[in-house]
Amino acid sequence: xxxxxxxxxxxxxxxxxxxxxxxxxxxxxxxxxxxxxxxxxxxxxxxxxxxxxxxxxxxxxxxxxxxxxxxxxxxxxxxxxxxxxxxxxxxxxxxxxxxxxxxxxxxxxxxxxxxxxxxxxxxxxxxxxxxxxxxxxxxxxxxxxxxxxxxxxxxxxxxxxxxxxxxxxxxxxxxxxxxxxxxxxxxxxxxxxxxxxxxxxxxxxxxxxxxxxxxxxxxxxxxxxxxxxxxxxxxxxxxxxxxxxxxxx
Amino acid sequence: xxxxxxxxxxxxxxxxxxxxxxxxxxxxxxxxxxxxxxxxxxxxxxxxxxxxxxxxxxxxxxxxxxxxxxxxxxxxxxxxxxxxxxxxxxxxxxxxxxxxxxxxxxxxxxxxxxxxxxxxxxxxxxxxxxxxxxxxxxxxxxxxxxxxxxxxxxxxxxxxxxxxxxxxxxxxxxxxxxxxxxxxxxxxxxxxxxxxxxxxxxxxxxxxxxxxxxxxxxxxxxxxxxxxxxxxxxxxxxxxxxxxxxxxx
Numbered sequence: 001x002x003x004x005x006x007x008x009x010x011x012x013x014x015x016x017x018x019x020x021x022x023x024x025x026x027x028x029x030x031x032x033x034x035x036x037x038x039x040x041x042x043x044x045x046x047x048x049x050x051x052x053x054x055x056x057x058x059x060x061x062x063x064x065x066x067x068x069x070x071x072x073x074x075x076x077x078x079x080x081x082x083x084x085x086x087x088x089x090x091x092x093x094x095x096x097x098x099x100x101x102x103x104x105x106x107x108x109x110x111x112x113x114x115x116x117x118x119x120x121x122x123x124x125x126x127x128x129x130x131x132x133x134x135x136x137x138x139x140x141x142x143x144x145x146x147x148x149x150x151x152x153x154x155x156x157x158x159x160x161x162x163x164x165x166x167x168x169x170x171x172x173x174x175x176x177x178x179x180x181x182x183x184x185x186x187x188x189x190x191x192x193x194x195x196x197x198x199x200x201x202x203x204x205x206x207x208x209x210x211x212x213x214x215x216x217x218x219x220x221x222x223x224x225x226x227x228x229x230x231x232x233x234x235x236x237x238x239x240x241x242x243x244x245x246x247x248x249x
Numbered sequence: 250x251x252x253x254x255x256x257x258x259x260x261x262x263x264x265x266x267x268x269x270x271x272x273x274x275x276x277x278x279x280x281x282x283x284x285x286x287x288x289x290x291x292x293x294x295x296x297x298x299x300x301x302x303x304x305x306x307x308x309x310x311x312x313x314x315x316x317x318x319x320x321x322x323x324x325x326x327x328x329x330x331x332x333x334x335x336x337x338x339x340x341x342x343x344x345x346x347x348x349x350x351x352x353x354x355x356x357x358x359x360x361x362x363x364x365x366x367x368x369x370x371x372x373x374x375x376x377x378x379x380x381x382x383x384x385x386x387x388x389x390x391x392x393x394x395x396x397x398x399x400x401x402x403x404x405x406x407x408x409x410x411x412x413x414x415x416x417x418x419x420x421x422x423x424x425x426x427x428x429x430x431x432x433x434x435x436x437x438x439x440x441x442x443x444x445x446x447x448x449x450x451x452x453x454x455x456x457x458x459x460x461x462x463x464x465x466x467x468x469x470x471x472x473x474x475x476x477x478x479x480x481x482x483x484x485x486x487x488x489x490x491x492x493x494x495x496x497x498x
Contacts (some may be wrong), residue, residue, distance in 0.1 A: 010459070065466050088461075088469045107441055108459050113448055119440040145440075156431040159473050163424035163481075164438045165445045166460030167488045168417050173454040173495065175412035182405040189413045190450060191368040191394075192356055196414045197446045199362055201439060205422040210259070210357050211415025212337075217314050220337045224408050231491035232412075238487040239416045242480035246422065 001134075004028045004054050006071060007062035008036035010109035011085050015062060018117040018142045020044045028054040031063075056080060058134075060103055061094070069093050081131050087158025090151040091125055101126040103135055104154055108165050117142045123149035123157060174232050206246070213243040250383075253277045253303050255320060256311035257285035259358035260334050264311060267366040267391045269293045277303040280312075305329060307383075309352055310343070318342050330380050336407025339400040340374055350375040352384055353403055357414050366391050372398035372406065423481050455495070462492040 003024070005016050008031040019026045029048045031037050041048040053074060061084045063071050068084050072094040075082055082094050083103035091100040102125040107115065122139040124146065126132045132148065139146040149157065172193070176186045199208045212220035221240060228236050243249070252273070254265050257280040268275045278297045280286050290297040302323060310333045312320050317333050321343040324331055331343050332352035340349040351374040356364065371388040373395065375381045381397065388395040398406065421442070425435045448457045461469035470489060477485050492498070 064464060065461075065469055088472055106437060108444055108448070110448065110452065110457060110459070113444075113451065115444065121437050121440065145437075153431055153433065155472065155476060156427060157433055157437070158469075159476055160424045160428040160433065160438060161441055162460055162473065163420050163427065163484075165441050166458070166462065167420050167484070168442070169445055169449070169454050169458055169460075170462075170488055170492050170495075171412050171416050171420065172449050173458065174491065175409045176454055178405060178412065179409040182402055184402065184406055184409065188355060188370050188394075188406070189409060191370065192410055192414050193417070193446060193449070195357055195362075195364065196418055197442060199357070199359065200418070200421050200442070202362065203359065205418050205425055208359060209415070209418055209422065210359070211411055211418075212314070213415065213419075215313060220314055220407075223337055223404065224411065227404060227408055231494050234487055235412075235416070235491055238483055239419055242423065242484055243415075243419050245480050246419075 001025070001058060002027045002054070002056040003058045003060065004030055004056040005060050005062060006030045006053075008033045008040060009062060009064070010111055011105065012062035013040050013111050014107075014109045014115060014117075015060065015085070015105070016040060016044055016046060020046070021117065022141045024138065024141055027056055030054070058083070058138075059098075060085065065089055069095050072096055081126075081134065083135065087161065088155055091127075099127050099131055101131055101135060102149075102151065102154065103139070104149070104157070106157060106161060108161075108169075118144050121145040121147065123147055123154055125149055125151060125154070171235075174235060178228075178232065209243065209247070211243075213240040214247055214249070216244075216249045250274070250307060251276045251303070251305040252307045252309065253279055253305040254309050254311060255279045255302075257282045257289060258311060258313070259360055260354065261311035262289050262360050263356075263358045263364060263366075264309065264334070264354070265289055265293050265295060269295070270366065271390045273387065273390055276305055279303070307332070307387075308347075309334065314338055318344050321345055330375075330383065332384065336410065337404055340376075348376050348380055350380055350384060351398075351400065351403065352388070353398070353406070355406060355410060357410075357418075367393050370394040370396065372396055372403055374398055374400060374403070420484070423484060427477075427481065458492065458496070460492075462489040463496055463498070465493075465498045 026046050034050050037048040059082045065086050075096050078097045081099045083101040091102045094100045104123040106121040120143050124135045275295050283299050286297040308331045314335050324345050327346045330348045332350040340351045343349045353372040355370040369392050371392050373384045
């Protein structure tokens with residue numbers, strides 16, 4: 001089977017790397033960003049092009065959600081399977097006469113950070129059972145955690161991931177802004193952060209909640225508000241309010 | 250040296266356990282909640298009382314911030330050192346004629362979850378150098394990470410911890426609410442969460458940010474807003490807005 005990955009971002013890079021690590025043939029990586037393609041191509045020893053899309057049986061489009069529709073239009077071939085890796089868009093966003101599918105990896109990807117691909121959940125949706133089998137077999141070479149998923153369910157998986165990953169990371173960024181402002185090394189907080197995450201492996205996060213808001217400790221809440229401003233103050237009030245509502249305080 | 254811990258909550262329990270594990274003598278745990286005291290006492294083999302406070306050289310008060318002042322008033326002895334474990338209150342909140350100090354452990358504690366005490370940062374503030382040495386030596390038997398800290402700095406350490414731990418946990422609780430609503434097992438998200446945390450051990454969280462908000466992906470942002478309501482929708486808008494500001498989008 002001939003496979004082409006379209007895109008040169010974080011997901012495209014890690015997907016290409018996962019193919020390589022598991023000896024899955026990859027015919028080409030294709031995209032617009034020559035610089036990034038060149039880097040991936042030389043690291044993973046895969047041909048790349050910004051001009052001539054290779055003929056293939058499977059195209060995996062890993063580009064920004066906004067560009068998927070446009071990019072999918074460059075595939076003029078009909079007898080092939082095309083997948084996108086978006087968590088939010090339906091497979092029907094793909095603009096061609098080929099068979100359409102979704103191939104979603106539930107993970108956060110940065111090029112500089114290596115990953116254990118066996119642990120990444122893959123969610124697959126296709127038009128027919130043969131394509132479902134094909135993509136499931138492919139994904140199973142990479143991960144031990146391959147599932148079918150409708151678009152409806154995938155939207156909620158992605159939304160949950162935004163809260164549990166993107167928003168959590170932003171809280172770390174705002175936390176570091178606070179500690180940096182007082183020359184407190186952010187490293188001090190890593191054991192606390194590790195423990196916070198260890199806990200939810202064992203306890204329901206709702207039961208694991210600690211801190212001044214769930215204790216309804218008005219003295220501390222007011223003191224903290226005095227130390228904060230702008231976006232961090234808004235976050236502080238919003239999350240405390242949400243904690244109040246969740247625990248009916 | 251005779252030491253008494255006052256309180257029977259999460260911090261008091263773990264502090265007593267850390268003393269025990271490191272063969273530091275503990276004369277008594279004292280408090281109001283007979284039920285909890287009894288459990289701790291029998292698990293750790295330490296005498297407890299709800300009535301008669303043992304004579305000691307050091308009293309460590311580990312109770313809710315709101316109760317510290319009142320509880321500290323029961324110590325009538327003058328020639329002793331009293332510490333509280335609050336991250337936010339000054340040592341002067343202690344209401345007695347003894348020497349006052351702060352003994353703050355930067356960690357999140359649940360009784361059901363065991364901990365590696367060696368990794369917990371301890372922050373100590375006292376009235377004089379002898380007490381500083383005494384508490385530093387004591388804490389150093391438990392942890393490899395013992396530091397001096399003023400009240401001013403400690404307030405910001407606690408505030409940073411609220412963002413990096415309490416608020417992060419609440420996002421997990423809201424995330425689980427979303428995935429539960431669609432019968433999606435929260436376990437699916439654990440590799441993603443682990444990776445999110447792994448990343449900030451290596452990369453500045455500001456540089457590690459991913460997701461629709463930092464990509465300014467309006468299509469996904471609007472879709473997500475349609476899936477959310479009430480507190481989760483408010484959190485979604487607040488954090489996205491904060492991301493927008495941080496990255497000047």
